[in-house]
Amino acid sequence: xxxxxxxxxxANFAALAQDVGLVEKAGAEYLHIDVMDGHFVPNITIGxxxxxxLRPHSKMIFDVHLMIENPEKYIQxxxxxxxxxxxxxxxxxxxxxxxxxxxxxxxCRAGVALNPATxxxxxxxxxxxxxxxxxxxxxxxxxxQEFIPAVVPKISRLREKLLAVRSHAxxxxxxxxxxxxxxxxxxxxxxxxxxxxxxxxxxxxAAAIAEIRQAARG
Numbered sequence: 001x002x003x004x005x006x007x008x009x010x011a012n013f014a015a016l017a018q019d020v021g022l023v024e025k026a027g028a029e030y031l032h033i034d035v036m037d038g039h040f041v042p043n044i045t046i047g048x049x050x051x052x053x054l055r056p057h058s059k060m061i062f063d064v065h066l067m068i069e070n071p072e073k074y075i076q077x078x079x080x081x082x083x084x085x086x087x088x089x090x091x092x093x094x095x096x097x098x099x100x101x102x103x104x105x106x107x108c109r110a111g112v113a114l115n116p117a118t119x120x121x122x123x124x125x126x127x128x129x130x131x132x133x134x135x136x137x138x139x140x141x142x143x144x145q146e147f148i149p150a151v152v153p154k155i156s157r158l159r160e161k162l163l164a165v166r167s168h169a170x171x172x173x174x175x176x177x178x179x180x181x182x183x184x185x186x187x188x189x190x191x192x193x194x195x196x197x198x199x200x201x202x203x204x205x206a207a208a209i210a211e212i213r214q215a216a217r218g
Contacts, residue, residue, distance in 0.1 A: 002182075002216040003192045004209050005030030005063055005172065009045065009143045010196030016050070017057045019200060024060050026206035027213075030085075031060040032174070032194045034143075035078075037068040040092050041141035048074070048081035055082030065113060065174070067140050068092065072099050079106035087111030087134050087172075090122045100129040111172070115140065116151050120158055130169045132192070133158060137185070138175030143196040147176025152188050159189030179215045186216035 006028050011019040020031060033051060038044040051062060064083040066074065071088045072095070078086055086108045093099050096112065103110040111132035112123060116139060123133065135155050138145035155173060162169055173185040174194035182193050195212055202208035 002186055002190070002213060003029040004199075004213055005032040005174075005192050005194045006199045006205075006209070007032040007034055007143065007174070007194050007196035008200075009034040010200040012200070017054065019205075020054055020058050020060075022205055023199065023209065024058050026209045028209055029061060030063045030192060030194075031058060032196075033062060033064045033083075035064060035066050035068060036141065039069045040089065041067045043141045048077040051078060051081035051083060061085060063087070063111075063172075065111075065134065066092070067113075072102060075099075075102050075106050075108075079103075079108050083108050085109040085111055085132060087113050087132060089113045089115065089140075091115055091118055096122070097126050097129065100126055104129060113140075113174075114154075116148050120154065120161060123158075123161070127162070127165055127167045127169060130167070132170045132172050133162075134172040134174055134194075135190075136175050137173055137177070137181070140175075144201075145176055147178075147181045149184075152184055155185055155188035155190055177212070179211050182212045182215040183218060186218065190216075 006023040036045040109131040113134035170191040172192040173190040177195040178198040
């Protein structure tokens with residue numbers, strides 16, 4: 001079954017705990033937490049304090065996506081705040097292997113995110129440390145962007161790559177995911193679907209989660 005990861009980037013920040021509770025009650029398995037610093041991406045969002053504040057209110061997997069420069073400086077802070085999974089961008093570090101080791105040492109699962117133009121070969125020597133690969137289907141920085149169809153074959157090639165080396169890493173896809181695109185990325189091999197505006201911007205977020213999950217099933 002495909003897992004759904006609502007992105008709080010599109011939630012109501014004035015009622016964040018309520019929105020988190022709503023999607024958890026609707027069956028979402030992950031809470032996708034987009035962390036942006038205004039340097040790696042042209043936007044600024046939240047830090048460890050918000051993660052720590054939300055942690056007592058949810059049992060979902062806290063899926064922290066670091067879109068920041070110098071991510072190695074903040075691993076411990078997010079781990080202590082309650083992150084279960086910390087995903088770092090391959091483009092944001094020159095020491096990806098040691099950074100993934102640091103995430104593991106902090107007691108979290110480790111993910112690697114790839115921007116649309118980043119090739120899969122950056123994963124070749126780190127898959128043994130990788131629990132999840134996040135394929136971006138938009139350029140990171142803002143919610144509500146249009147899905148980039150050209151990235152879909154990359155998802156398929158990643159699935160083949162993981163099977164070839166018998167990796168158990170999950171494939172997560174983030175960017176422009178809705179009922180239509182959920183079906184496309186699921187067919188290509190995605191396991192976890194991140195959706196922000198398609199869920200929190202819907203009249204009925206719970207129904208939106210159900211519809212995206214059903215679309216992924218095909």
